[in-house]
Amino acid sequence: MQQTTATGMPIATSKTATRTRWTILAILFIITTINYADRASISIAGPELRKVFGLSAVEMGFVFSAFSWSYVLAQLPGGWLLDRFGSKMTYFFAIFLWSLFTMVTGAIGFLTGGAAVAALFALRFVVGAAEAPSFPGNSRITSAWFPTHERGLASALFNSAQYFATVLFAPIMGWLVHSFGWQSVFYVMGALGIAMAFVWLKTIYGPKDHPTVSDSELKYIEAGGALVDLDGAKRGAAAPAVDTLACFKELLSNRMLLGVYIGQYCINTLTYFFLTWFPVYLVQERHMTILKAGFVASLPAIAGFLGGITGGYVSDRLARAGYSLSVSRKAPIVTGMLLSMSMVACNYIETDMLVVAVMALAFFGKGVGALGWAVVADTSPKEAGGLSGALFNMFGNVAGITTPIVIGYIVQGTGSFAGALVYVGANAAVAIFSYLFIVGDIKRVTLVKSLVK
Numbered sequence: 001m002q003q004t005t006a007t008g009m010p011i012a013t014s015k016t017a018t019r020t021r022w023t024i025l026a027i028l029f030i031i032t033t034i035n036y037a038d039r040a041s042i043s044i045a046g047p048e049l050r051k052v053f054g055l056s057a058v059e060m061g062f063v064f065s066a067f068s069w070s071y072v073l074a075q076l077p078g079g080w081l082l083d084r085f086g087s088k089m090t091y092f093f094a095i096f097l098w099s100l101f102t103m104v105t106g107a108i109g110f111l112t113g114g115a116a117v118a119a120l121f122a123l124r125f126v127v128g129a130a131e132a133p134s135f136p137g138n139s140r141i142t143s144a145w146f147p148t149h150e151r152g153l154a155s156a157l158f159n160s161a162q163y164f165a166t167v168l169f170a171p172i173m174g175w176l177v178h179s180f181g182w183q184s185v186f187y188v189m190g191a192l193g194i195a196m197a198f199v200w201l202k203t204i205y206g207p208k209d210h211p212t213v214s215d216s217e218l219k220y221i222e223a224g225g226a227l228v229d230l231d232g233a234k235r236g237a238a239a240p241a242v243d244t245l246a247c248f249k250e251l252l253s254n255r256m257l258l259g260v261y262i263g264q265y266c267i268n269t270l271t272y273f274f275l276t277w278f279p280v281y282l283v284q285e286r287h288m289t290i291l292k293a294g295f296v297a298s299l300p301a302i303a304g305f306l307g308g309i310t311g312g313y314v315s316d317r318l319a320r321a322g323y324s325l326s327v328s329r330k331a332p333i334v335t336g337m338l339l340s341m342s343m344v345a346c347n348y349i350e351t352d353m354l355v356v357a358v359m360a361l362a363f364f365g366k367g368v369g370a371l372g373w374a375v376v377a378d379t380s381p382k383e384a385g386g387l388s389g390a391l392f393n394m395f396g397n398v399a400g401i402t403t404p405i406v407i408g409y410i411v412q413g414t415g416s417f418a419g420a421l422v423y424v425g426a427n428a429a430v431a432i433f434s435y436l437f438i439v440g441d442i443k444r445v446t447l448v449k450s451l452v453k
Helices: 020-053 057-073 075-085 087-105 113-131 134-145 148-159 161-180 182-203 215-223 244-252 255-284 290-296 298-320 325-348 352-369 372-379 382-397 399-414 418-437
Strands: none
Touching: 020 057, 020 087, 020 113, 020 134, 020 148, 020 161, 020 182, 020 215, 020 255, 057 075, 057 113, 057 255, 057 382, 057 399, 075 087, 075 134, 075 382, 087 113, 087 134, 087 182, 134 148, 134 372, 134 382, 148 161, 148 298, 148 325, 148 372, 161 182, 161 255, 161 290, 161 298, 244 255, 244 382, 255 298, 255 325, 255 352, 255 372, 255 382, 255 399, 255 418, 290 298, 298 325, 298 352, 325 352, 325 372, 325 418, 352 418, 372 382, 382 399, 399 418
């Protein structure tokens, strides 16, 4: 019996198809790992930076949030650039620039006081702007290279790189800070990113342009719903023009997408807690050394990585079994967010290892539920995939602004992280509400009002 997708379309199969799409995904995974390691570099260096520059918890919260201010503001321009110039070149310049600015961060050690805070904020601000096209680009490339019934796992894999970044680089960066000072983290990560920018340039192509893709693989992914002509306009193919402002309004007026955006904001609140304040929580609340905190922070990240793979696998299995996209995407998201709420229990636990175990369970759940990018790939209008992904990412990363600042005020006002954990857990509950009661059926959006005739 032939398998079908959730929409009733037959799933193409080919034993002779090449696996070029998985090579593309491997490059996305590596680049996204470096992307998140660069984001997390400030949190690993954070305890030492606070000591060296004499920063308060609130000042540190603002420094942590600087990345997301520009990351959010640059989402729509970044999405427009992706749709206008294609994924390959837009993403190349993004990688090169964010890595360059990361390197420069290591050179501000001669500053003190307010000047140091301003320089840290400014450099994290420009790193955030440069990284803006990254995740919409990931979603766009996944939409082009993967059929619907493989897209959940593909999106989960590139998204799980955020956890792998912590698993791999948190211990390394903790060791660098301990052995060579906080500056070394930014020099090493920046140099690595610049090198990978040129690897990207040599390895990333669209499906119809890739030198090694076979005809059978191209037919396989196209039959399964991959948007193989996504960058066709860049090669001169005819494509409907889109009024950007009208498209922006049309996407925001869609209830399903608005529910997805709210859910992503809440899910990213968990992400940014682990990216920014979690190592500080281990040092300040649990009295660990910076070196130990770097290694301990990697343990929940391992669980998050495994959760991400599990969520994507389960979602695609449900889709292959004939369940609708609504069921196959929502079930892991809701289950994962329920598990994430367990972090509140850490307020009542004294044993450090048990705290780490509960945090690992919470991060596992966050990984299981992190299917937002698969939902974006499933729902974005084909004429505006970059803009749709950028709008989704803009909403989600407002959490990168609010989470560090809110937690900074909670910690400074109460002297503990208890309220912060409740705040983060409550966001997981709101994500569940959003997907169950606002999103409704998950399906691809068809633009009506914003196409230029």
